[in-house]
Amino acid sequence: MGQLDALPALPPNWPTFVPKDKLAAWLEGYAEYMEINVWTDTTFDGGEYDEATGTWTADLTRADGTRRTIRCPHLVLATGGSSGVPNRPDLPGLADFHGEVLHSSEFGSGTSYAGKRAIVFGTGNSGHDVAQDLHANGSAQVTIIQRSPTCVVSLVPSGTMVYALYSEGPSNDDIDLITAAIPYPVLRDTYQWLTKRTCALDKDLLDRLHAVGFETDYEPDGTGFHMKYLRKGGGYYINVGCSDLIADGEIALRHARNIDRFQPDGLRFSDGSVVEADVVVLATGYDNLQEGVRRLLGDKVAERVGPIWGFDDHGAMRNMWMRTAQPGFWVMGGSLIDARLYSTFLAVQIKAELDGLFPKELPI
Known part of the structure; x- marks a missing residue:
């Protein structure tokens, strides 16, 4: 791993295979040093998209039980490459x-x-x-x-x-x-x-x-x-x-x-x-990330987005790091290498939409 999965300002002498606790400590310190507003111990209780206003309403619960409602034009699902929904096969008996x-x-x-x-x-x-x-x-x-x-x-x-x-x-x-x-x-x-x-x-x-x-x-x-x-x-x-x-x-x-x-x-x-x-x-894996969307945002949004990950007909990753069929909804997943590169691409697309520069329909 080491420089392969490096974030900006990562120490140059890190080992090739970084222990998980070392990486976790670095991410915690990174958020502090870069003054990133990270809310840990926060539960996403659900969200809805208002087609008329182009706005998401997201309901959150903090660790102390405080309820917060956030309204925003864009929602990014950044839970990795897995849905977090365990696949439990029906084994006989x-x-x-x-x-x-x-x-x-x-x-x-x-x-x-x-x-x-x-x-x-x-x-x-x-x-x-x-x-x-x-x-x-x-x-x-x-x-x-x-x-x-x-x-x-x-x-x-x-x-x-x-x-x-x-x-x-x-x-x-x-x-x-x-x-x-x-x-x-x-x-x-x-x-x-x-x-x-x-x-x-x-x-x-x-x-x-x-x-x-x-x-x-x-x-x-x-x-x-x-x-x-x-x-x-x-x-x-x-x-x-x-x-x-x-x-x-x-x-x-x-x-x-x-x-x-x-x-x-x-x-x-x-x-x-x-x-x-x-x-x-x-150890039977997880359902497609689409099911993670379903669990968080419901059937309508999940069906509108469709399956996530894997190559589409154009050789691109399906519904990953790009505009999805659900307005204002984006998926950020993959490894740290993917995150380092594609988070920039995703952020530029969101910025373009906020500034009215992103075309309504992208050419195929």
Whole structure:
């Protein structure tokens, strides 16, 4: 990470992989030093758009219970690339299971499950991280359930190669513009070349995973993990150790297609075998960001905006960093790299609308 995800005035000597607490402290200090008016511990209770006046009314509740109503011409949803609405699949017999069931968003630490038997559904980043944390904190048995083939790359060197340009000398501002200007066909060709390279570098790890039955997928066009991120927002794992635990049998692997149903003491498979468990963690992702809009602003606005993230027919990200079909509503998501570049583009568009310079209809 380091300079890759740098904000203005970030110390130049930061480590490549910044600990979460260090980043959180920096953001808190950044808001103070730059005198940014940030309201933490504030709940968004709902909002409505007045077509006649072109104004949003947003209802907020502060931590002390104070209610505030804000009226503004523009509303920006900046909750990241996920809706925050957990996807909870309807698994057969899950209601009969007598143990604890939680979504990965509710998982805090594996220390609470020391000595217990755990089943983790899902083999994306969250599923692997939860399984590894359970194993590291002494769970008696950890089984990970693969629902679909998963793209796996090593953190170093493969996972960082996609960002190699940021360490080659030019400023972040220049590189941001270069990468944002890459046409979709060129981007696809680049990722195809890169994926061939990463698969060669990770061959030993992938062979070990395949040997225990783990199934991998690098997109039908061979564009790999970063294109999965751009197209779907998930479906990959950047290995920081869990793949090795699976390959070595430290974490057991089973496949969802072989499931029969849950029973009170665990999960039964079609061959009659049972994996006993005390806890089940659903690392099954989140609904599309459109559902986050629905939860905050209702069905009318959500349907008007439509699906968010992934490429549209023109090779641009759908409803992200651009005008949406809902007047005065914008979506700001993605990683810190995306935020550094596209927040400027989004702000310029809002400024243009406020000054009456933005055309009512944009050319296709």
